[in-house]
Amino acid sequence: MKHWKQVLLASALAGALAVPFVVRAEEGTNPGAPIPGQLKQTIQHQWEGHQPAHKQHRGRHALFLGAHRKMYLTLLAEKYTPGSVAEWKAAFAERERLVAEWKARKATEQPSDAERQARREQFTKLAQELKAKVAKGELTKEQMKEQLAQWREEHGGKDRKGLREALQPFKQVHEEFDAAIKSQDAAAIRAVLPKLLDEVKTVNRHLAAKLEQKKS
Numbered sequence: 001m002k003h004w005k006q007v008l009l010a011s012a013l014a015g016a017l018a019v020p021f022v023v024r025a026e027e028g029t030n031p032g033a034p035i036p037g038q039l040k041q042t043i044q045h046q047w048e049g050h051q052p053a054h055k056q057h058r059g060r061h062a063l064f065l066g067a068h069r070k071m072y073l074t075l076l077a078e079k080y081t082p083g084s085v086a087e088w089k090a091a092f093a094e095r096e097r098l099v100a101e102w103k104a105r106k107a108t109e110q111p112s113d114a115e116r117q118a119r120r121e122q123f124t125k126l127a128q129e130l131k132a133k134v135a136k137g138e139l140t141k142e143q144m145k146e147q148l149a150q151w152r153e154e155h156g157g158k159d160r161k162g163l164r165e166a167l168q169p170f171k172q173v174h175e176e177f178d179a180a181i182k183s184q185d186a187a188a189i190r191a192v193l194p195k196l197l198d199e200v201k202t203v204n205r206h207l208a209a210k211l212e213q214k215k216s
Helices: 037-055 057-063 066-079 082-107 111-134 141-183 186-215
Strands: 004-008 017-024
Touching: 066 082, 066 186, 082 186, 111 141, 141 186
Parallel strands: none
Antiparallel strands: 004 017
């Protein structure tokens, strides 16, 4: 028996445009079999259409899994690692809960407009001073970036720093995923999906730990 799944995925670049397309799935499909033609087209469409957004899936972007990405990863899991689908769905549900709690807590910790303006002016002044030093040859551009990043971390960016550190081991995983999707390699997709699931769970644990710290 064959059935069709109608999926509306939001364009990662346009944001407001919905892109309808059909994904063909087969019941009882062998995860090791070659990619069926219709699913192969879907994978290629997703890689071409959403790969730039995937490249941005770093730092704070890793916190927010859009509906299109969750659906995409779920479809891939259903095809290549069907035994992990329940884990994916549970991890996504946990992320939604944690992000909602994180946003609610952040809303109560927002600085005043005056504080934000003062911080913005401080950063602008520092950036101008560092650019002048770069122009004089007293600093390299990399040193300037490092000092600006350090300033951000000292002024409210510690959460982002911690998340970046937690995600650093997954940099190679993202490259593996990009290569697998671009090449439409079924075996490679099947091998990398558990690593992506581990990344989702890692971010969940990071968020949960941060929330616990803020409660204490």
